[in-house]
Amino acid sequence: MFLNERKEPLELLYYRVLRHRRQLSDKEARSLSIYEKGFSGECLYDEVFEETGHDNVFIFRDIWLQVEAGNVQLDSLIVSDGEMEINEIKNYSGEYVYHDGVWKIQNRRISEDPISQLRRAVNKLIKVKFEKNLSFDVKGKIVFPNPYFVLESAERSSLEMIVKREKLKKYMRSFRMKQSGRSAEMLVKEIAERMVENPYFKPKTDFTRLRQGYYCVHCGSFEVEKRRVHVICKKCFCREVSETAIVRMAVEFKLLFPERKLTVNEIYAFSGGLFHKDHIQRHLSKHGTRSGQGPTSFYEVHSLYLKDFSIENRYKSSNKHRIR
Numbered sequence: 001m002f003l004n005e006r007k008e009p010l011e012l013l014y015y016r017v018l019r020h021r022r023q024l025s026d027k028e029a030r031s032l033s034i035y036e037k038g039f040s041g042e043c044l045y046d047e048v049f050e051e052t053g054h055d056n057v058f059i060f061r062d063i064w065l066q067v068e069a070g071n072v073q074l075d076s077l078i079v080s081d082g083e084m085e086i087n088e089i090k091n092y093s094g095e096y097v098y099h100d101g102v103w104k105i106q107n108r109r110i111s112e113d114p115i116s117q118l119r120r121a122v123n124k125l126i127k128v129k130f131e132k133n134l135s136f137d138v139k140g141k142i143v144f145p146n147p148y149f150v151l152e153s154a155e156r157s158s159l160e161m162i163v164k165r166e167k168l169k170k171y172m173r174s175f176r177m178k179q180s181g182r183s184a185e186m187l188v189k190e191i192a193e194r195m196v197e198n199p200y201f202k203p204k205t206d207f208t209r210l211r212q213g214y215y216c217v218h219c220g221s222f223e224v225e226k227r228r229v230h231v232i233c234k235k236c237f238c239r240e241v242s243e244t245a246i247v248r249m250a251v252e253f254k255l256l257f258p259e260r261k262l263t264v265n266e267i268y269a270f271s272g273g274l275f276h277k278d279h280i281q282r283h284l285s286k287h288g289t290r291s292g293q294g295p296t297s298f299y300e301v302h303s304l305y306l307k308d309f310s311i312e313n314r315y316k317s318s319n320k321h322r323i324r
């Protein structure tokens with residue numbers, strides 16, 4: 001069973017927000033598309049796992065673990081009695097050639113080597129085993145869920161670490177034979193205790209280069225009108241409830257500037273003066289935690305994922321009036 005929800009990596013959320021507020025450089029646009037593709041590959045993997053069933057095992061999805069002084073990110077970790085199996089998920093498509101640690105597509109070398117990534121991750125879990133004197137096996141596979149991935153390689157030992165789309169269901173069904181009792185629960189607890197936030201997400205965004213203001217979440221237009229409880233886009237007529245809009249502005253602010261204090265004045269300026277400061281304060285108090293009093297007080301939002309906030313009627317599109 002899945003133990004946690006799979007969420008977009010913070011880097012993906014960051015680039016999605018950034019692209020609304022300024023032109024992305026070529027490098028940033030490439031990063032955005034790599035993160036989008038990676039995430040959709042992971043979702044595809046989850047769908048196949050849902051289809052084949054996963055009741056006999058515990059599955060962690062996209063987690064960061066602290067091991068000794070370092071960290072490791074795992075796309076999927078499958079835990080059963082006496083065993084942990086890492087799945088490194090790669091949404092590659094096209095014809096790849098692998099030889100001696102080098103991956104190429106159309107004769108161009110790619111920057112990553114999933115096989116050495118997987119070996120590194122396996123070694124991290126082996127460290128956990130020895131550090132805690134636990135008894136479990138660590139295995140790993142690189143999973144390519146995209147049906148348009150083709151691989152040419154003569155290295156048998158490397159190919160054994162790979163699961164391609166055509167074998168994915170069979171591979172996932174093999175977990176039906178596993179047992180998950182006390183031993184698996186103990187391993188799950190060990191992993192859960194080591195989970196940390198993504199330690200590398202520390203963007204440095206230049207505030208002055210960003211377009212300030214509120215934009216329509218549907219079409220991206222900054223041409224909007226504030227009504228009593230909604231903001232309406234003048235271009236596509238979609239509307240967003242003000243409460244949601246304010247929380248979205250706060251979340252975007254924290255994604256772009258994790259090190260800056262989230263204050264009423266910051267959100268007021270960031271959303272182009274669209275909302276009353278009293279309203280901003282009310283909704284930040286409701287959906288965040290306040291520190292300090294008076295003009296120096298600031299807030300911490302509970303999550304960087306909008307769907308984690310219990311906000312009704314988040315967003316409404318008015319198909320009748322939408323202009324395409």
Ligand SMILES: [Zn+2]
Pocket residue numbers: 216217218219220221233234235236237238
């Ligand atoms: Zn719009």
